[in-house]
Amino acid sequence: MSAPCTVIELPELSGVSEVPSARLEQLLAAYAAAGRRVDAGLAILAGEVERRSAVEHGHLGLAQSSGDRTADAFVSRVTGESGASARQLVTVGTLMDAAPPWFADVAGSVRSGDVSVGAAAAITQGLGAPSPSVSPDALLDAAQQLLDAAATLPPEKVARRAREMRDDLDAAGVASREEALRAKRFLRLTLQADGMTRIFGMLDPEQAALVTDAIDCVTAPRRNGPRFVDSAERARVEALEKDPRSTEQIAVDALVEMIRIAGTADTGRVFGIRRPSVRVHVDARDLTRGDGAAHLEGQSAAVSIATAERLMCGGYQPVVFHPGGSLDLGLTQRLFSERQRVALAAIWGGCAVEQCDRPPSWTEAHHAHPWKHDGPTDIDNGVLLCRHHHMLLHNGGWRIHRPPGRGHVGWTMSDGRRTLPLVTKNPVRQHQLARTP
Ligand SMILES: [Zn+2]
Ligand SMILES: [Zn+2]
Numbered sequence: 508m509s510a511p512c513t514v515i516e517l518p519e520l521s522g523v524s525e526v527p528s529a530r531l532e533q534l535l536a537a538y539a540a541a542g543r544r545v546d547a548g549l550a551i552l553a554g555e556v557e558r559r560s561a562v563e564h565g566h567l568g569l570a571q572s573s574g575d576r577t578a579d580a581f582v583s584r585v586t587g588e589s590g591a592s593a594r595q596l597v598t599v600g601t602l603m604d605a606a607p608p609w610f611a612d613v614a615g616s617v618r619s620g621d622v623s624v625g626a627a628a629a630i631t632q633g634l635g636a637p638s639p640s641v642s643p644d645a646l647l648d649a650a651q652q653l654l655d656a657a658a659t660l661p662p663e664k665v666a667r668r669a670r671e672m673r674d675d676l677d678a679a680g681v682a683s684r685e686e687a688l689r690a691k692r693f694l695r696l697t698l699q700a701d702g703m704t705r706i707f708g709m710l711d712p713e714q715a716a717l718v719t720d721a722i723d724c725v726t727a728p729r730r731n732g733p734r735f736v737d738s739a740e741r742a743r744v745e746a747l748e749k750d751p752r753s754t755e756q757i758a759v760d761a762l763v764e765m766i767r768i769a770g771t772a773d774t775g776r777v778f779g780i781r782r783p784s785v786r787v788h789v790d791a792r793d794l795t796r797g798d799g800a801a802h803l804e805g806q807s808a809a810v811s812i813a814t815a816e817r818l819m820c821g822g823y824q825p826v827v828f829h830p831g832g833s834l835d836l837g838l839t840q841r842l843f844s845e846r847q848r849v850a851l852a853a854i855w856g857g858c859a860v861e862q863c864d865r866p867p868s869w870t871e872a873h874h875a876h877p878w879k880h881d882g883p884t885d886i887d888n889g890v891l892l893c894r895h896h897h898m899l900l901h902n903g904g905w906r907i908h909r910p911p912g913r914g915h916v917g918w919t920m921s922d923g924r925r926t927l928p929l930v931t932k933n934p935v936r937q938h939q940l941a942r943t944p
Contacts, residue, residue: 554600633669
């Protein structure tokens with residue numbers, strides 16, 4: 508093992524605010540070059556830490572006896588680098604200690620400061636090891652091309668190109684690498700102290716393609732600017748632009764909505780007989796006076812009575828505690844039946860709010876006259892609303908107004924200042940109403 512260099516000379520930086528831009532670029536390049544040589548030294552040292560921490564040393568290994576679980580953790584602690592950077596240093600340092608012939612030039616280029624540790628890690632990890640279908644010579648040749656590319660490309664692009672070159676060299680290995688990636692997929696939900704739940708996980712490429720595209724469909728107008736296809740799409744784009752939610756909030760709302768819809772459409776294949784459902788626990792006295800707190804089963808944070816009412820209205824299971832200890836699971840009179848929902852879907856054809864485009868599958872059946880005030884669960888009292896418009900009614904203080912004696916025609920919802928017409932979206936029904944004098 509030899510040191511990459513003994514002295515690194517760096518240009519003076521005093522008066523940097525005055526230097527011409529061409530000189531600024533030179534300075535930046537000089538410091539970056541020096542940084543690569545320092546990184547090369549760090550990598551050599553990290554590789555040595557790894558060697559002294561190898562499994563055969565057990566608890567006597569350097570990292571282990573220093574209280575770190577791995578060489579990566581040791582390097583991260585001492586250098587202050589992130590875990591991922593420390594891992595790269597260890598990987599590349601190990602390579603520099605004993606490079607296989609096909610990666611000897613990569614190791615040499617790191618040592619001389621011609622290529623960064625990040626690019627070297629990208630090349631070696633992307634190209635992998637020789638196999639029956641990939642010869643050492645082919646890897647040597649590919650590594651050479653990638654070293655040239657690394658002069659102008661950032662490590663993440665080098666990494667992608669390295670993976671593509673490996674795929675080209677090794678068509679037979681594509682399936683096994685795909686399988687290796689698939690094995691890394693997971694999803695974990697962790698309840699936080701404040702009542703929020705953190706989602707943490709990895710999607711394999713195939714899953715990511717589907718999930719990413721679904722989220723993109725919902726949020727695309729926010730990111731790419733509007734593309735008007737037809738008037739319905741234009742209305743959706745405009746609504747999304749005015750939407751006060753952040754793009755990330757829209758994305759997570761859409762994901763949750765997809766799960767809810769999947770729950771109603773599932774035939775037992777994914778969820779089995781226990782469909783995803785939420786039980787809403789509430790004290791009857793709080794429900795009656797419309798104030799207080801309710802709880803969703805399994806969640807520590809309270810929700811408002813308005814939210815509890817909306818969830819019950821939308822089909823979640825109420826668990827109402829009465830004074831004296833009796834429980835009311837309020838099933839029969841409260842929920843619209845499957846047949847009633849079919850009828851409501853035909854009557855309204857989607858979210859009833861005129862400018863809303865949500866189809867029936869995205870809607871919840873709302874009691875126009877609230878069921879807790881003895882509003883009946885029958886079709887005459889039902890209207891379909893998407894979650895957003897349902898929230899306006901229960902959480903935003905809006906009310907539904909129905910002109911008497913006109914069936915489902917002429918309904919509006921209002922908060923006293925604005926009024927939204929509630930209309931059918933079903934073309935057959937529109938046609939029928941147009942014919943009726
Ligand atoms: Zn409702
Ligand atoms: Zn709506």
